[in-house]
Amino acid sequence: MSFEIIGKTEQIELMASGKAIHDLSRLEKQYGQGKWRKLKGVALVRLRNGKIRKAELHWYEAHGIGKKEIKRKRYLD
Structure with missing residues (x-):
C-alpha cells in the first residue's frame, strides 16, 4: 500500500452490498464467504513521502x- 491510514475513518x-457488488465471486473465492459490503469514507493518510492528506477511501468488508x-x-484537500 502506498499510504498509511492515520486515525479514524469518518463519513x-x-x-453496494451482496449481489450488487461486481467482484462478489472473486471476494468469496479469495477471502471466504461472508456478508460482503463495499464502503467508502474519509480519512487522513500518510503518504510514502511523509505528507499527510485527507483522502476518500473505498474498501470491501x-x-x-x-x-x-x-x-x-x-x-x-
Missing part, C-alpha cells in the same frame, strides 16, 4: 473477515 457510506483491498480514490 462512512454504503456503496465482511463480518468476521474485516476490511480488504483499501484503495485511495481522491484527495479532498
Whole structure:
C-alpha cells in the first residue's frame, strides 16, 4: 500500500452490498464467504513521502473477515 491510514475513518457510506457488488465471486473465492459490503469514507493518510492528506477511501468488508483491498480514490484537500 502506498499510504498509511492515520486515525479514524469518518463519513462512512454504503456503496453496494451482496449481489450488487461486481467482484462478489472473486471476494468469496479469495477471502471466504461472508456478508460482503463495499464502503467508502474519509480519512487522513500518510503518504510514502511523509505528507499527510485527507483522502476518500473505498474498501470491501465482511463480518468476521474485516476490511480488504483499501484503495485511495481522491484527495479532498
